Amino acid sequence: MYQVSFLREGKNVSVPEGTTILEAEILSGLKPDAPCGGAGKCGKCLVRVMGTPSEEYPVRACQTKVVADICVDTMVTKEKKHTILTEGYLHPVTYQPGLSQQKIILEKPAAGDKRSDWKRMLEQLPQGEQIHPDPVIASSLYERREIADEWYAVCTEDEILDFHRRPGQICFAAFDIGTTTVAGYLLDAKDGRTLAVESQLNPQVQYGADVILRANYALEHGTEILSGCIRKTVNEMLQMLAEKAGISPADIYQVSIVGNTCMHHLFLGISPASLVHAPYTPAISQSLTLRAADYGLRIHPKAQLLMLPVIAGYVGSDTSACLMAVRPDQKDAITLLLDIGTNGEMVLGNRRRLLACSTAAGPAFEGAKITCGMRGAAGAVDHVYFKDGVWSYTTIGSEPAIGLCGSGLIDLATCLIRAGKIDENGRLESGQENPQTFVLVPPEDSGNGRGVYLTGKDIGELQLAKAAIAAGIQLLMKELQVTEDDVAEVCIAGAFGSYMNPESAGEIGLLPQSMIGRVRVVGNAAGEGAKLALISQEERKAADELAHKTEFVELAALPEFQDFFVEQLGF
Numbered sequence: 001m002y003q004v005s006f007l008r009e010g011k012n013v014s015v016p017e018g019t020t021i022l023e024a025e026i027l028s029g030l031k032p033d034a035p036c037g038g039a040g041k042c043g044k045c046l047v048r049v050m051g052t053p054s055e056e057y058p059v060r061a062c063q064t065k066v067v068a069d070i071c072v073d074t075m076v077t078k079e080k081k082h083t084i085l086t087e088g089y090l091h092p093v094t095y096q097p098g099l100s101q102q103k104i105i106l107e108k109p110a111a112g113d114k115r116s117d118w119k120r121m122l123e124q125l126p127q128g129e130q131i132h133p134d135p136v137i138a139s140s141l142y143e144r145r146e147i148a149d150e151w152y153a154v155c156t157e158d159e160i161l162d163f164h165r166r167p168g169q170i171c172f173a174a175f176d177i178g179t180t181t182v183a184g185y186l187l188d189a190k191d192g193r194t195l196a197v198e199s200q201l202n203p204q205v206q207y208g209a210d211v212i213l214r215a216n217y218a219l220e221h222g223t224e225i226l227s228g229c230i231r232k233t234v235n236e237m238l239q240m241l242a243e244k245a246g247i248s249p250a251d252i253y254q255v256s257i258v259g260n261t262c263m264h265h266l267f268l269g270i271s272p273a274s275l276v277h278a279p280y281t282p283a284i285s286q287s288l289t290l291r292a293a294d295y296g297l298r299i300h301p302k303a304q305l306l307m308l309p310v311i312a313g314y315v316g317s318d319t320s321a322c323l324m325a326v327r328p329d330q331k332d333a334i335t336l337l338l339d340i341g342t343n344g345e346m347v348l349g350n351r352r353r354l355l356a357c358s359t360a361a362g363p364a365f366e367g368a369k370i371t372c373g374m375r376g377a378a379g380a381v382d383h384v385y386f387k388d389g390v391w392s393y394t395t396i397g398s399e400p401a402i403g404l405c406g407s408g409l410i411d412l413a414t415c416l417i418r419a420g421k422i423d424e425n426g427r428l429e430s431g432q433e434n435p436q437t438f439v440l441v442p443p444e445d446s447g448n449g450r451g452v453y454l455t456g457k458d459i460g461e462l463q464l465a466k467a468a469i470a471a472g473i474q475l476l477m478k479e480l481q482v483t484e485d486d487v488a489e490v491c492i493a494g495a496f497g498s499y500m501n502p503e504s505a506g507e508i509g510l511l512p513q514s515m516i517g518r519v520r521v522v523g524n525a526a527g528e529g530a531k532l533a534l535i536s537q538e539e540r541k542a543a544d545e546l547a548h549k550t551e552f553v554e555l556a557a558l559p560e561f562q563d564f565f566v567e568q569l570g571f
Contacts, residue, residue, distance in 0.1 A: 001014045001016055001017075002014070002015060002017060002066050002067070002068055002069050002070070003069045003070075004021065004066055004069075004072060005070070005072065006072050006074060007072065007073045007074075008076060009030060009076075011029070011030065013027050015027060017066065018065050018066070018067075019065065020038070020061065020063065021047055021049075021061035021062075021064045021065075021066065021072055022034055022045055022061040022062040025061060025074070025206075031201070031205075032045055032061065032074070034062060034205070034206050034207070034209075035210075036208065036213070036368070037207055037208030037209070037213035037214070037216075038207075038208075039062070039213075040060055040062055042209075042368055042369060043060060045060055045061040046075065047061045047073060047074050048072070049064070049071070050070070050071040050072070050073060051070075055073075061074075093532060093536045093538070093539055095191065095192050095535055095536065096537050097172075097192070097535050097536070097537070098254070098534075099154070099156055099170065099253055100189075101152050101153070101154050101164075101167060101168070101190070102125055102126070102152065102153050103124075103151075104150075104152065105124065105149050105150060105151075106145040106149050106150075106151055107120075107145070108145065116138075117142060117145075118137075118141065121153075125155060127157055127158065130158050131155065131158055131159060132159055134159070140163070144163065148165065151165065152164045152165075152167050152168065154170055154253055156254075156304060159302075161300065161304075162253075162302065169248075169251045170251060170253055171188060171245070171247060171251050172188075172189050172252070172253070172256070172531075172535070173185065173186050173187070173238060173299070174255070174256045174531045175237070175255065175256070175258070175530060176259065176526040176527040177230065177258070177264075178202060178259065178260075178263070178318070179202065179204075179209075179211060179262075179263065179342040179343070179366075180201065180205060180209075180341070180366050180375060181200070181202060181495065182202050182230075183198075183199045183524055184198045184234070184237040184241055185197055185241075185527060185531060186198075186244070186245050186252070187531060187534060187535065189253065189254070189534075192531075192535040194531075195241075195244070195245040196244035198240045200233055200237060201375075202233070203229040203230065203233050204226050204229060204230055204266070207226060209342065209366060210342050210343075211260060211263070211272075211275075211342065211343065212276065215262055215272035215275055219272065219276065223269050223271060226266045227266055227267060227269045230266065232296075234257075235296065238252065238255075238297065238298065238299060249300075252299040252303060253302075253303050254303060254304045254305075255292055255297060255299065255303065255304070255305050256306040256531070256534050257305065257306070257317075257530065258308050258317040258318045258320070258321040258526050258533075259316055259317060260314070260316035260317075260318055260319075261310050261312070261313055261314060261315070261316040261317075262316075263318075264282075264307065264310055265282070268307070269295075270283050270284065275313050275314070280312075280314065281313050282310045282313055284310070285309055285310040286309050286544065287306070287308055287309045287540070287544050287547075288306070289306055290306075291303075292304060306533055308321055308324075308530070308533055308540075308543050309543055309547035311356055311550050312552035314343060314358035315358050316345075318526040318529075319337075319339065319345045319347065320546060321525065321528070321529025321530050321533070321543070322345075322522075323337065323347060323547075323550070324533070324539055324543050324546065325493075325525035325526075325529045325532065326491050328347065328351075328354065328491075329349075329350070329546060329549065331350050332350055332351060333488035334348065334349065334488055334489075335349070335487070335490075336487050336489070336490045336491070337493065338469075338473075338511075339492075339493040339494045339497070339525075339526070340361065340494055340510075341361075341365070341366070341494050341495075342361070343359065343360065344358065344359040344468060345358050346358075346472055347550060348476040348480055348482075348487070349480060353480065353551070354546075354549055354550040354551065355476050355550070355551050355552075355553050356553065357472050357475070357553040357554075359471065359472040361465045361468045361469050364409070364461045364462055364464070364465040365406035365409070365496045366406065367403065367405060369458075369461045370409060371453070371455050371457070372403045372451075372452045372453055372454070372458075373403060373404055374402065375405060376396060376405045376406070376407075376495065376499065378395075378397035379395055379399040379400060379402035379403065379447050379448075380401075380404065380405035380408065381393050381394070381401050381404050381405065381440065381441070381452055382394055382395060382396050383407060383408060383411050384411035384415050385411075386415035386416075386418055386419055400447030401446050401447060401452045402446060402452070403452060404454070405499075406499070410462075410510065411501055411504050412440060412454055413459065413462055413571075414501075414504040414507045416454070417507065417508070417571055421438065422571060424570050424571050425570055425571075426459050426463050426569070426570070426571060427456070428454070428455075428459055436455060437453050437455050439451055439452075439453040440452050440453060462508070463570075464569070466508055466510040466568070467565050467566075467568035467569045468565065469510055470509055470510060471555070471561065471567075472555060473512065474564050474568070479553055484512045484514045485514065487515055487518065488518065489520055490518050490520065491520050491521075492519055492521050493522050493523070493524070498521050502519045503516060508571055509570070509571060529543070
């Protein structure tokens, strides 16, 4: 066993010989950035090992093994506050939750009344006989009646969760578990008001940036590590939400969780084996009502965990939630719903027919595989401008530039095309010292001492990502037999889509240019759908209908996919 000391964080951990520094970081709780899952490909995990040559020439933590006691400088100057989208579009619904607090009078039965205490209580509830018998609660009714006759029952449509002497605080929590980020919401169950919002990075990023890397990690090491870390984060967020609202976590009686199919399976501890082997189907897809305590959630002991339905292997419950928020099935006009993230999920159609697909856009828009790429955090270049020969840019938080986030990457590529420095095939001629590299922010003006720049390889990664999404759009239109002019509205969901400049997206060919004027940003629609599942029983039922109605199009199985993809690679 050797001791690894992390200089800046003040942490120490003992690890067996041969453990990588990246593994030591994870064991010490540092949550390092490892988009490639430790494969040694992305170069995002660079560290300095003090007292060795790597103090001057950093090494990759994932490829450097511990063979002695060492002191490591992770080179992380401070924890970056990430910009995580929590707001979204919510269509108006009638408030009709599946959780309520009902007044009960526990009276002493009259002589000759053969009804049980349980039956007499149920007759006062609107759910009546739908409530499942509960021997534990039934056994307490006599003692409760001796204390007082007026009580308040916290009920779902078929279960009594708790009894209170007086009306108490009852709350919901909704979570959108994304591949990169987690957004959480606390709602008042009496009226559906949002009481608090919280967001964090998904801790699974240290095991890989995309779902394939994580699924493979789970198959190799078991699901427990990935399931455990996301459940821990959800519990931390539940505690934070409760503190913000001034309630106890025990006041939370229902939790709704949505995510892509891999995130859904990993949270539940389900093996993702079926997702990584043809024909790539989910292990389970229908909506679920589970006991939250069985999945480690530290809220009310009898609280329910609601999981919305999954549509397909790579179209998850987060897409079901987006559909709930936008409801294209209620419209005659054709709507394109697009959620651009590590994967690009999209749904095209109207009340007559809905088609869905998933495109492997890769994590380029999240910063992985881009030399200076990063997630949306303080110091990330988020927009780039080129006017009258002058280059300018803005950063998140107006801090010195340290990298490019997705919206900045698209803007920079667009401006380079306008400036004539990128041709239609994606070849970069920067006109600078290295023609295959364009330096936007020189080292002396940056916040990292290395500068912010774009390489020819980065442009290739952008082409692959945007071509996958563009080809998906074109193929869905072909399958539905509609044209670009037939699409009345393009709803862009997700964080990247909310910060992206639609004009830039059209100019590089990520979106059809003819549709740019019809773009509507709907924010974190998945989070809004997760809320809807709590505040409206009708909407939750609609989620099952929507998931069942939506037809999945397997792009890779279409013979013309490769031709469409290649066609969309150019600018």
